[in-house]
Amino acid sequence: MTIDWTHFTPWAALAGGALLGVASAAFILVNGRILGISGILGGLLIPRRSDASWRVFFLLGLILAPTSLSLLAPELLSAPRIDAGNATIVAAGILVGLGTRYGSGCTSGHGVCGLSRLSPRSLVATLAFMASGFATVYLIRHVLA
């Protein structure tokens, strides 16, 4: 195993991660909700549900994060590197949408909130999507490439 020291950013990762933890803790304590993005977004797509407004306000905050941060602290922003072509992006999006709803959660709901409330179910989910992510990247970069 070789470490990519040039891209390794432990302090930004810890600081950003702590903010994710603050938001997740605040959401359950203040609003009584689990901060799981796929569940919050997916719940909007079920027409029979009548709890759209809290989902919309949360998602609005999320979507306005880049604009607000660029005004407050632009030095904290970096340009994303997106190598995937459009066809790969579409395939990936469909898999993520389908998989997170079928598995009842993603990196936030299972990964952060689930592990934090010591849920065995979320631990299994997190191990499964991490393993699958590792395997997919291995296949693409080291087998098929």
Next chain:
Amino acid sequence: MNRLSEFLIGLIFGWGLLISGMTDPGKVLGFLDVTGAWDPSLAFVMGGAVLVSVVGFALAKKRARSFLGTAMHLPTARDIDRRLILGSLTFGAGWGLAGFCPGPALVALGAGIPKAALFVLAMVAGMLIYEMLDQRSARSV
């Protein structure tokens, strides 16, 4: 108060994703590429997040109501079944393909990145496919 708090928490979560590097697919894939030049940063993101929120959830479990007086919507599902595992494996495959998971994709959409918008459209389509395939679903995390 509820709406304001939901909005602000969404904002803070988005900042966390931006600062941590989660909104950069290149960085995410660098973490998932363990056998290549490995960037362990995202393990620190997860560690930092869990270290903080584990305290929040320990306090939350003791409460009957939220600070704003609403019900505590703590998940009740405990079953480790085929849905959970197959769903998570499917999600991981998509995550590894493009380097986007749902939160960062929505934040990157907010930054006006066209490929993020395309990803979110496809992700919503995937969620709608799920709703069509699984009418009895009422569960969510």
